[in-house]
Amino acid sequence: MTHALVALNAIVLREAxxxxxxxxxxxxxxxxxLIWLLVFAAGFRAALGLSIAPPYQTYITYEVYIVPGLCGMILLFNGMQSSLSLVYDRxxxxxxxxxxxxxxxxxxxxCRLVASTAISILQAYTFLAVAAAFGIRMPASGYIAVLPALAITGIMLGALGLALSSLIKQLENFAGVMNFVIFPMFFLSTALYPLWKMAESSTLLRDICAVNPFSHAVELIRFALYGQFNAGALGWTALAGIVFFLLAVWGYDPARGLLRRKG
Amino acid sequence: MTGLSICNLSYSYGTRRALDDVSFDVGAGQFAALLGPNGAGKSTLFSLLTRLFAAPDGRIEIDGHDLARAPRAALARIGVVFQQPTLDLDLSVMRNLTYFAALHGLSGRAARSRIEAALERLGMAERAHERVRDLNGGHRRRTEIARCLIHSPSVLLLDEPTVGLDAASRKAITDHVHDLSRDIGLTVLWATHLTDEIKDDDRLLILHRGRLLQNGFAGDLRGPLPLQEHFLMRTAEQR
Incomplete structure (x- = not known):
């Protein structure tokens, strides 16, 4: 094994x-x-009617709709938590x-990104298993097809966390990340409601949701869970991932000296 | 032959100058103590030496490798003990060291035998499977010193490694590292603000307010005065 792969293996193992x-x-x-799935979704089931839209071929309940978004939520929180642990590590x-x-x-x-993504994927699958136990099941092939979608999403959100961690001066600022990154990213996405539903209340909000990379990540997961491929969502998610990663590499560049703030 | 060479190194945090045109060489196999009060610029110098950040001015050579031009070759030649502990408290000594070995490209049997040898040298062999959280401060530091020997570096950088330790642990660790320099020819840069860790035949570099005030053998520089007194006098002159 080459030096680079030995290190990758060790970093993933350490995270595990x-x-x-x-x-x-x-x-x-x-x-x-699970709280979102079992409490929130149950409460909103009656309030939010959903029409047939791809990848769904029939009417679905709200619980079914939000499962991909909640997988995204796990990856989002983990990506940010990983950034928190980087600030703490630093x-x-x-x-x-x-x-x-x-x-x-x-x-x-x-390597750090791959490590944190691997852990996120493990959690997403555990969530899918619990959801299945509560009767919210996807086609069997969807559980396999979703793996690359989860990996790309995990890398994209982890890279965002990494980029943020190079900018955060103190651990306390993580609360700011929570308010200004996690919540807007989650709520202004297709995780909880489809775009057309958002458009009913505001086209501006719909447009914001449409450009939010998290929306595309959620759609990538949603389509993959039904064994379908969404090229547009993949393109957006991958592009955002590359941009966030380049930002992170820039943030951690020794010549930029962002680390020096930590002394 | 020089183990560590620093030439015209300067660094500023915004408008505050942390290092001002610092130059010195440490010969291969020499023990050099970098003595300075708090805020002298020691930690900044260590961050530059380990390339946590890079200086726009000046040159650093480690075992003949220019840190700016060949960072990987230079970093592979150094072993570092940072001022802040860098061990994972919930993992065992062995797992911490295995992780570090892998970062240097060592795995499997080769890594294990090197780790065992390093732990043996620091008298930590029997604690290999203990959780770091269960070790006392002195043993944690020894673990970190053992760790920085695994990849057979030629230069050791230790940034105030005895901070927070009791007198006995402090002496044991100081003696250990002096032995490493003498027995296996490691070049050592030992940052401290405690004069009793420095021996007369050590190279002494006094850093104050980012500038190198003195560079010579500790015994020659202090003359008839105790080192502590000499150090306080020289730094007081610069106030």
Whole structure:
């Protein structure tokens, strides 16, 4: 195995070991979407009627509609939590250890992304399993087809977290990320309501939802869960992922010295 | 032959000058103590030496490799102990070290034998499978020093490695690193603000307000005065 792959393997393994040690994090990550699914969706089921729109070929209940969005929610929160842990790591020093490894910095950052995405995917699948246990099932092939969609979404959202972590000065600012990144990104997307529903109340909000990369990530997951391919959603998600990753590499460039704020 | 060479290095945080035209060489196999009060610029210098950030001016060479031009070759030659602990508290000593070895491209049996040798050298072999959280401060530091030996570096950089340790642990770690320099010819740059960690035949670099005030052997520089007194006098002159 080459040096770069040995390091990738170790970084993913370390993230997995940390995750196993933090069982509370796993439960919390699972409880959040389940509350949405079992409480919120049940309450709004009557209020929000949904018409037939691709990839659905028949009328669906609201619980079925929001499952892909809640998978996206897991990836979104995890991507941001991973950014929180980077700020924390940087303060505690283990990020320093990673960044002084004799490998290209972009590769080290990419390894961190892959590691956090792998954990997110594991959580998304656990959520899908629990949802299935409650009777919200997808076609069997959808569970396989969704894997690459989850991976691309995880990388895109992780890269956004990474880019943000290079800009955050202090751990406390994570609350700001929550208010100004996670919530707007989640609520101004197709996770909870389709675009046409949004357009009924405001075309501006619809337009914002339409350009939000998280909407496209959710649609990518939604189509994949029904074994369908959505090229437009993939293109948008991948493009956003590349832009966020380039921003992160720029943010962590030694010559830019953003790390120096931490001293 | 020089293990570490720094030439005209300057660095500013905005308008505040943290390092001002610092130049020095540390010969291969030499133990150099970088002595300076808090805020002298020691940690900034370490961040530049480990390429956490890069200086626009000046040159750093590690074991003959220019850090700006060949960062990977240069970083592969250094072992670092940062001031802040960088161990994962919930993982065992072995797992922490295996992770580090992999960052340097070492895995499997080769990594394991190097880790065992490094732990043995620091007297930590029997604690290999203990969780880092269960170790005392001195043993955690030893683990970090063992860790920075795994990839056989030629230059060790230690940024105030004895901070927060009791007197016995402090002495043990200081002696260990002096031994490493003497026995296996490692070039050592040891940042500290404690004069009792420095021996007369150590190279002494006094850094104050970002400038290098003195550069020579500790015994020669201090003359008849205790090092502490000499240090306080020299830094007081610059106030």
């Amino acid at each position: 070991q940390r995750f196993v040690q933090q069982r509370g994090r796993f439960v919390a990550a699972l409880v959040r979407p 303060e505690m020093g283990s990020m320093r250890l990673l960044l002084t490894a004799p490998l290209p910095r972009w590769w080290l950052l990419f």
